[in-house]
Amino acid sequence: MVGKKVIFGFGLIIIVALAAAPAYPQSCGAPGSNSNVNFNLHQPISQTVTNSCASPAATVTLGGEFFFEFHCETKANGDFHEHWTSHYNLTGVDTATGVKYVGKDQQNYDLKMDPDGTFPPVPTSDFRTNDKFKLIAQGPTPDLTMTQSLHIKVDANNIATVQKDGNPVVKCSK
């Protein structure tokens, strides 16, 4: 049995092996079977970001988790689809002012997967995106919008790789 792994990069790559028992370890399933493969990853977060909306710029300490859900579906016509959801469950504290932030957001994707050229076809996926999520200020200060670039790959063994490309970009919200 092929275990599922999710690799999440934070400067250094951390490999997290999930104790999953995939029903279809080599693919989503035979075309037309409407079968599914699911797994998820809870990735604890502990990092700081610069709040450039404050004057002078301040440091915000983030805690909580990024939580990723992956769901592979075989359509009746033989197409493979990847449903990906990025969840952001975060809290933040401005280290200078003590202002707290709460971020509870998510972003969804549905991508047509790429058969790997073998028979029967095995779906793979490789995409990059920019997730946006809000940090809501718990006081009379502006909210923050964070944009995080992600590189997400699923190989022919259903091994998903989530690579964080750079640090989140902070934008001020009204």
Next chain:
Amino acid sequence: MQGCRKISLAILLTVVCAGLAAAQAPAYTATLQNQVTTNSCSAGEPVALSGTISYQVAVSTDPTTGANTFTITASSNLNGVGQTTGGNYTAGDSSDYIVSSTQPSTEAVVEFKSDLTSQGSAPSMTLVQTLDIVVDASGNISAQVTGNTTQCGN
């Protein structure tokens, strides 16, 4: 001799201008006319959106694997009218989506988020638009906005 220089300069300018035009011209622009958002924000309201979403596409092929890399940039320029308060809103943002595939075309349904900024006393919200994008290796694109919702966080 001077004539040759002028011709060379003209050719150079033509090539440069053609390159710039190819890089900058939107591949596809969709017009929204009074598309009303579904509001999931207790402090917000449904908003009728009008304006454009432009898509730019770049396709490159890996010579080793033959895989196509489809780079799609969606950019919005929207105005809105609150259906309860009559207040005005604006939204403008962009986002990149990059999909690699060995297939001659690919499809992605993505969520495109932007700030829906109130121009008055009503609270601002987050606009989440669902985009259904199909693009092929020639750079042809079709895209639809299949959902407009508003959020205001927690």
